[in-house]
Amino acid sequence: MTTITVRAAPGLRVPMEGMPRRHITEDTAVAVSDSAYYRRRVADGDLLPRASDKTTTKAATAKPAPKTAKKKEA
Template sequence: MKVIARTGLRVPKERAARKYITDAEAVDVPDTAYYIRRVTDGDLIDQSTASDAATAPSAADTGAVSTGDKKTTKGA
């Protein structure tokens, strides 16, 4: 997982409390409970999902049909 710290924060690394993840550059970290919790808390931003979302095809590109569209009008 590739993460970066939220702007203005320094987040300690899991097994090296005096080494920090900063907002200067993204860092590869293991997918452990510690880092997942930090992402959930908002201290770290998961950069790997952001890059995956940019390359993933959208629903319009795949031809998927939205099931939430209204088919008829009321009273028609």
């Protein structure tokens, strides 16, 4: 079965599917099954899907493009 990695939106605790006493919090990302329950919670904004580590790393380390010097007109 396919899994997705999610964490709760800030300030929320989301019950895990089939385990109402266990919660997903905003502190730790959790791998869960890609089920209708979790997809619905993501669509509602209760859970936030975690971007892949490569995407996060690239975005965090990206440097702005260098400024181009203005050409002097003669």
